[in-house]
Amino acid sequence: MKKIVVLIFAAFFAFSANASAAYTAVSQDLYVSQAAPHKASIGLWSTTNEVVQITVYSKSPNGQLSPLYSKNVAIGPNVASPVEFSVGYLSPGTYVIKGEFQGSYGSLGPVSLYPSF
DSSP states (O other): OHHHHHHHHHHHHHHHHHHTOOEEEEOOOEEEOSOEEEEEEEEEEOSSOEEEEEEEEEEOTTOOEEEEEEEEEEEOTTSOSOEEEEEEEEOSEEEEEEEEESSSOOEEEEEEEEEOO
């Protein structure tokens, strides 16, 4: 009887962990050389319709990430990519973009930041 209870609990926890699983894709380092308002161009791909949370981070010389901007983007197999949107004023430095997919896999790339005058 104890083995059955243990198996039921193990199955329950395995299912709940998979049901809430998400996938985070991280861009390569992106370099901004000119202080100006910028836009992000992000190639996104997923096999399912879902909402991806895109976050732009500044990266310090020691590698620490600080979030600057976040946006939810609806994507799917029939949604045009790349998506482009304004991320505000960026100073010269290094940046990273992360995409958190609801499903267990998604693709982020190519990714770029460019001035929007």
